[in-house]
Each structure stands twice: as C-alpha cells, then as structure tokens.
Amino acid sequence: MTAAAAPTPAPPSLWAATAPPAPPTPPLQGPGETDVAVIGAGYTGLSAALHLAERGASVLVLDQGEIGWGASGRNGGQIVPGLKHDPDDIERLMGKERGRLLVEFAGRAPNLVFDLIKRYAIACDAVRQGWLQPAHSPAGRLAAERRAEQWARRGANAEALDRAAMATMTGSELYCGGWIDRRGGTVQPLAYARGLASVAIAKGIAVHSNTSAQTLTREMGKWRIEVPRGTVIADTVLLCTNGYTGDLFPGLAQEVVAVNSYQAATRPLSDNIRKSILPGGQAASETKRVGCYYRLDRDGRFIIGGRGTRIDDPAPHLFERLRRSAREIYPQLADAEWSNHWSGHIAITQDHFPHLLELAPGLLAGLGYQGRGVAMSTAMGQLLAARAQGAATADLPLPVRRPKPFPLHRFRVPAVYLVSRWYRLLDALT
Numbered sequence: 001m002t003a004a005a006a007p008t009p010a011p012p013s014l015w016a017a018t019a020p021p022a023p024p025t026p027p028l029q030g031p032g033e034t035d036v037a038v039i040g041a042g043y044t045g046l047s048a049a050l051h052l053a054e055r056g057a058s059v060l061v062l063d064q065g066e067i068g069w070g071a072s073g074r075n076g077g078q079i080v081p082g083l084k085h086d087p088d089d090i091e092r093l094m095g096k097e098r099g100r101l102l103v104e105f106a107g108r109a110p111n112l113v114f115d116l117i118k119r120y121a122i123a124c125d126a127v128r129q130g131w132l133q134p135a136h137s138p139a140g141r142l143a144a145e146r147r148a149e150q151w152a153r154r155g156a157n158a159e160a161l162d163r164a165a166m167a168t169m170t171g172s173e174l175y176c177g178g179w180i181d182r183r184g185g186t187v188q189p190l191a192y193a194r195g196l197a198s199v200a201i202a203k204g205i206a207v208h209s210n211t212s213a214q215t216l217t218r219e220m221g222k223w224r225i226e227v228p229r230g231t232v233i234a235d236t237v238l239l240c241t242n243g244y245t246g247d248l249f250p251g252l253a254q255e256v257v258a259v260n261s262y263q264a265a266t267r268p269l270s271d272n273i274r275k276s277i278l279p280g281g282q283a284a285s286e287t288k289r290v291g292c293y294y295r296l297d298r299d300g301r302f303i304i305g306g307r308g309t310r311i312d313d314p315a316p317h318l319f320e321r322l323r324r325s326a327r328e329i330y331p332q333l334a335d336a337e338w339s340n341h342w343s344g345h346i347a348i349t350q351d352h353f354p355h356l357l358e359l360a361p362g363l364l365a366g367l368g369y370q371g372r373g374v375a376m377s378t379a380m381g382q383l384l385a386a387r388a389q390g391a392a393t394a395d396l397p398l399p400v401r402r403p404k405p406f407p408l409h410r411f412r413v414p415a416v417y418l419v420s421r422w423y424r425l426l427d428a429l430t
C-alpha cells in the first residue's frame with residue numbers, strides 16, 4: 001500500500017471563505033464494498049450518488065480533495081439553462097427526436113437544481129431571478145434575439161431585450177441589447193456542493209474526501225479501486241472528474257481539453273453602488289466569444305469571471321484584465337477593493353456537447369460542460385444514475401458514447417490558447 005497523501009484543503013476563494021462548514025467526510029481507511037463507487041465529489045458525482053441512493057443502491061463517493069474541491073467549489077454559481085448550442089442547432093446536430101429530448105432536458109436542468117435545493121433545504125443562497133446574456137455588438141444582439149426566440153417558441157420564460165431594457169437590468173450602459181432566460185439564477189457554489197454532500201451522507205452514502213483513486217482494475221466481474229489506505233470493490237464505477245481528469249482510465253483525459261477560468265470578487269459594496277448593479281438580482285454572461293460573467297453575492301460583493309488559457313498559468317495579468325473589464329462595465333467600481341482571486345478548470349469537448357461515456361462494462365463517465373455545468377452536471381448525475389441502473393440508451397437525452405479522444409490532444413491546449421487570442425481580437429474589432 002502507498003503512503004497517504006497530505007489532505008488537500010478547499011482552494012482559497014470567496015466561496016471557501018463564506019460557505020457553511022463541510023460535513024465530516026473522513027478519508028477511506030481499509031476495505032470497502034459497494035454497488036456503485038463514484039470518483040469525484042463535485043456536482044456530477046454527488047448528484048449521481050443521490051439519485052442512486054434514492055433508488056436504493058449502496059453508494060460510496062471518493063474525492064482526492066475536499067468536497068467540491070474541483071470546479072464545483074470554485075465556479076461563478078450561475079445557473080445557466082440550456083447548452084452551448086442553440087435549440088434549433090441541437091435538433092439539427094442530434095437529429096429531431098434526440099435533439100428534442102436533449103433541448104427539453106437541458107432547459108429543465110435548472111429546475112432540477114432548484115428542486116433539490118428546496119426538497120433538501122440546502123442553504124446555498126439560491127436566487128432564481130433569471131440569467132442575462134448582454135450583447136456588445138449588433139451581431140451579438142442578433143444571436144441573442146435568435147436564442148430567445150428559439151427558447152420562447154419551446155415554452156421557456158425567455159425574451160429578447162433592447163438596449164434600454166438591458167441597461168435597466170444590468171445597470172450598465174455598455175450593451176446594445178441581449179436576452180433574459182428567467183429559468184436561470186445563482187447559488188453559492190461551494191455551499192451547494194457541501195449541501196449535496198450532507199444530504200448524501202444523511203441518505204447513508206459513504207463520502208470520503210482526501211481519498212485519491214490511484215488505480216482502477218477489473219477483477220472477477222467487479223471493479224477494484226486502490227486508494228492510499230484502502231480498497232473499494234464495486235459492481236459499477238462512475239468517473240465524475242471533468243476538468244480534473246487524470247490518467248486513472250487511459251484516454252479519458254484526452255476526451256476534453258481543460259482550460260482555466262478566472263474569477264475576482266470585491267469586498268461588500270456600499271448600498272448605493274450595490275443598488276446600481278444588477279438591481280433585479282440576475283446573473284449575467286456576455287455574448288462575446290471570450291466574454292465575462294458576473295453577479296453579486298448575498299452580501300453585495302461583485303464577482304466577475306472570464307476565460308483564461310492554459311491550466312498551469314497563474315497569470316496575475318488575467319486578474320487585472322478581469323478588474324479592468326469590471327470597471328468598463330461599471331465605472332462606479334473604479335475604487336472597489338478586490339479581496340479574492342481564484343481559478344479552476346473547465347472542460348471543453350470537441351463537439352461542445354456534454355459526453356456520457358460507457359468506457360467498459362460497468363464503467364461510466366460524464367463530463368464536458370464547456371464552463372456552464374452547474375445545472376448540467378447536476379443533470380448529468382441523474383443520467384449517470386439512470387444508466388448505471390440499466391436505463392436504455394434510447395430513453396436518454398444524451399447518446400451513450402464510446403470515448404473519442406481529441407486528435408492530437410497535446411497540441412490542443414496551445415491551440416485553444418491561440419483561438420482564445422484570435423476570438424479576443426474579433427471581439428475587440430466588433
């Protein structure tokens with residue numbers, strides 16, 4: 001057996017500073033046996049575990065760090081309905097029937113989050129006032145109008161906003177229009193992850209943090225997971241490691257390109273300034289190719305995020321770029337004090353759809369949310385649970401795929417970096 005790794009604390013962020021304490025989740029020591037082992041205690045893994053336990057399975061969850069150590073504890077907390085692709089495109093790309101199922105599923109994903117929060121009384125500052133996509137350019141405004149029309153045609157509470165309406169909603173004069181999707185909202189992301197973990201534990205699920213899955217092997221029709229101080233034997237294993245996927249299963253890390261997203265938060269703003277920013281309590285994500293996303297938290301802090309580049313780049317200049325963007329959107333933030341800066345990995349797939357993968361008998365993975373996975377990863381957990389318990393592929397809104405690694409994966413990260421720079425230039429020109 002290998003020596004135990006040192007505990008990996010929650011990475012510093014505004015969310016780590018303001019979330020309720022995590023429930024106790026001691027590292028796994030000794031042998032364990034379970035129906036389903038879940039690797040990764042972010043939203044995908046915790047939601048899968050909960051949905052499995054609700055159907056009577058025994059479940060054990062492992063994470064190499066704390067609960068929500070990955071993107072689930074570090075994200076912007078914006079509950080975004082839908083996928084990267086617009087509904088008409090989803091139906092064109094996936095085929096009419098599967099596309100229709102997927103559009104419905106992705107559009108309903110915020111309901112799943114808000115229902116779980118309500119059903120289990122998860123204290124995570126949930127607010128459901130909608131999600132805005134403000135546009136800087138006529139092209140962005142047209143795209144936003146198309147998106148609003150496509151969703152509204154399908155019954156969503158969504159509408160296009162003109163320049164004046166967007167200025168009222170955001171409190172910024174920067175935009176020429178956009179749209180609002182009232183199905184969206186915000187949560188305190190780490191509080192939501194910790195809340196899911198507490199519910200899982202109350203349902204009898206064994207949750208072990210600081211327990212890295214080091215090897216995964218097939219033995220006599222079961223899966224065997226070695227961790228530093230123990231072993232787990234499981235009928236089924238769910239890999240829920242998204243942008244933090246390592247080499248536990250060959251080729252899985254190459255299914256996505258992981259890039260960093262950065263965030264910065266101010267100290268609580270004065271009442272006057274607070275009231276001038278997003279007065280209706282919405283969250284906002286710009287339509288730009290490499291835009292910013294922003295919101296307030298319950299104490300009136302302004303939190304802004306943006307796409308970064310390589311995952312190994314600490315890049316103080318990226319935080320400065322965020323603060324500059326904040327001042328461009330809201331000149332009243334010129335003197336704001338910035339108290340927290342942090343980053344995390346998002347996972348991008350080749351086709352910009354989330355992937356539900358069957359890697360081997362009894363071995364499933366769900367990943368690839370393109371940086372908009374708070375709702376989608378919770379929904380993916382539900383799908384993984386259904387598939388683990390035998391749901392037919394035809395009944396699922398996402399196809400169950402074999403892995404298809406990015407060709408020339410190791411050149412993809414620099415390629416994504418170059419494309420981001422190119423997109424920034426196009427954004428600046430328009």
Ligand SMILES: Cc1cc2nc3c(=O)[nH]c(=O)nc-3n(C[C@H](O)[C@H](O)[C@H](O)COP(=O)(O)OP(=O)(O)OC[C@H]3O[C@@H](n4cnc5c(N)ncnc54)[C@H](O)[C@@H]3O)c2cc1C
Nearest residue numbers: 040042043044064070071072075076078213344372373374
């Ligand atoms: C900075 C940032 C901002 C974002 N903002 C938003 C937003 O506002 N709205 C939105 O919808 N989405 C947002 N996202 C995306 C969203 O956070 C993710 O899509 C979602 O959290 C993915 O959840 P997950 O459970 O699949 O993965 P994660 O939460 O990343 O969990 C994966 C877990 O796997 C664990 N792990 C990996 N390997 C092993 C191993 N061998 N053994 C044990 N454990 C292992 C990791 O420790 C990690 O905790 C953002 C992401 C980032 C990084």
